[in-house]
Amino acid sequence: MSQPALPAGFRLLQLAEVASTNDVLRARALAGEPAGLVVIAEVQTAGRGRYGRSWSSPAGNLYASVLLRPDRRPAEIAQLSLVAGIALLEALAERAPAGCKPRLKWPNDLLIDGAKVAGVLLESDAGPGERGFVIIGTGVNITSAPADTPYPATCLIEQGFAPLAPADLLAGYLQRLVGWLDRWRIQGFAEIRRAWRRHGLGLGGAVRLRLEGEEVSGRFVDLSESGALLLELAGGGRREISAGEVFHIGA
Ligand code: BTN
Numbered sequence: 001m002s003q004p005a006l007p008a009g010f011r012l013l014q015l016a017e018v019a020s021t022n023d024v025l026r027a028r029a030l031a032g033e034p035a036g037l038v039v040i041a042e043v044q045t046a047g048r049g050r051y052g053r054s055w056s057s058p059a060g061n062l063y064a065s066v067l068l069r070p071d072r073r074p075a076e077i078a079q080l081s082l083v084a085g086i087a088l089l090e091a092l093a094e095r096a097p098a099g100c101k102p103r104l105k106w107p108n109d110l111l112i113d114g115a116k117v118a119g120v121l122l123e124s125d126a127g128p129g130e131r132g133f134v135i136i137g138t139g140v141n142i143t144s145a146p147a148d149t150p151y152p153a154t155c156l157i158e159q160g161f162a163p164l165a166p167a168d169l170l171a172g173y174l175q176r177l178v179g180w181l182d183r184w185r186i187q188g189f190a191e192i193r194r195a196w197r198r199h200g201l202g203l204g205g206a207v208r209l210r211l212e213g214e215e216v217s218g219r220f221v222d223l224s225e226s227g228a229l230l231l232e233l234a235g236g237g238r239r240e241i242s243a244g245e246v247f248h249i250g251a
Contacts, residue, residue, distance in 0.1 A: 004171035006038065007178045010066075013039045014167070019046040021065040022123055022137040028067070029125070029133040035069040040170055047139065049119055051245060060143030061155070062118075062166040066136045066177070070185070074126060077134055078242065079192065079227045081108045081122040083184050084136045086195045087176035088118055091169060092140075097160040103201045106220070106229050106246050110140075111201060115154035117141050136177075140169060193223055206249040207231070209241060220246070 006012055018024050021039040023046075028037060044057030057063055066084075070077065085108030092102045092110065103111050110118035121137040141155035142164055156164060183191050197203060200223065208217040209231065216239065219232040229241040 004167040006171060007174050009036045009178070010038050010174055011036055013037060015039065015041045017041060017043045017045060020044055020048055020137075021063050022048065022121060022135050025065040025067050025135050025137075026123065026125075029135065032131075033067060035067055035133075037067045038064060038170070038174065040064045040167065042166075048121060048137075049139070050121055055119070055121075055139050056146035057139070058144055060166075062138065062140040062142060062169050064138050064166075064170050064173075066138075066174070068134045068136065068181075069132060070134060074124070075226065076189075077124050078122070079184065079189050080134055080136060081120050082196050082227050083180045083192055084108060084120045084122070084138065084177060085110065086192065086199065087180050088120065088138060088140070088173050089199050090176045091172040092118070092156070094172065095156075095161055095164065095169075097162075100159055100161075102199075104196060104199045105201050105248070106223070107227070112154055112159045115145075115152035116149070117145070117154050117156065117159070138173065140166075142166060142169065189225065189227060193225065193227065196223055196227075202246070202248040208247040208249060209244045210247070211241065211244040216241075217249075220248075 018041040021041050025039045041063050042059050044063050047055035047057035049055040085104050089102050105111050108120040109116055118140040124134040126132045143157050145153040145155040202220050207220045218234045221230040221232045224230050224240055231239045
């Protein structure tokens with residue numbers, strides 16, 4: 001694996017094969033590891049996605065987890081998944097071939113041409129005092145995408161990107177992440193929200209949402225000031241959704 005130049009404050013642990021980079025980092029975090037450790041692996045044997053799905057993890061793609069210890073309330077911590085999504089989108093956009101425009105699907109999936117190319121899995125632990133932590137796990141399909149997903153999936157090579165080493169993509173992503181984390185810490189969520197609305201898919205359009213134990217549908221009115229999805233219900237009324245899987249209708 002190549003040694004990428006990481007922004008100040010990050011330390012890299014490069015591994016060949018792990019069950020899940022999030023699990024390696026969680027064990028380190030629980031043992032007292034300071035913020036800034038980044039774990040990257042060539043292959044994951046038990047990569048995890050959101051909603052308890054597995055994340056296909058053969059060699060060639062990016063599997064990375066970043067450890068943070070932000071001093072924020074759990075409701076604000078959830079915003080970090082949107083922060084990470086924007087950083088990743090920018091890292092991909094600067095390498096994208098002409099005419100290719102990556103988009104964000106709420107809250108933080110990355111799509112190209114309607115197919116998923118990357119995802120973010122945020123795992124946190126409130127912990128006592130400074131022992132709380134957040135792990136931002138990121139998977140990007142660079143050279144291959146799984147065929148058996150419940151949604152269309154693609155990879156960067158299929159989308160016309162030039163060949164790219166996972167470690168180089170990681171370096172670009174972390175550069176962007178540092179900037180967005182600083183804005184989030186200093187200015188709060190407002191600028192993150194503006195960026196997300198610029199790159200987000202389906203604002204104003206019809207959506208179906210799978211929530212825990214129910215499904216709802218309506219119109220994706222806007223991203224709220226805290227990062228939730230504002231839904232105008234088909235039967236009238238509004239709901240602010242903070243977690244769920246979105247299906248864009250007719251997008
Ligand atoms: C999603 O469902 O969209 C999130 C996918 C997150 C996958 C990454 S790969 C690195 C890290 N380790 C894991 O086991 N999952 C995340």
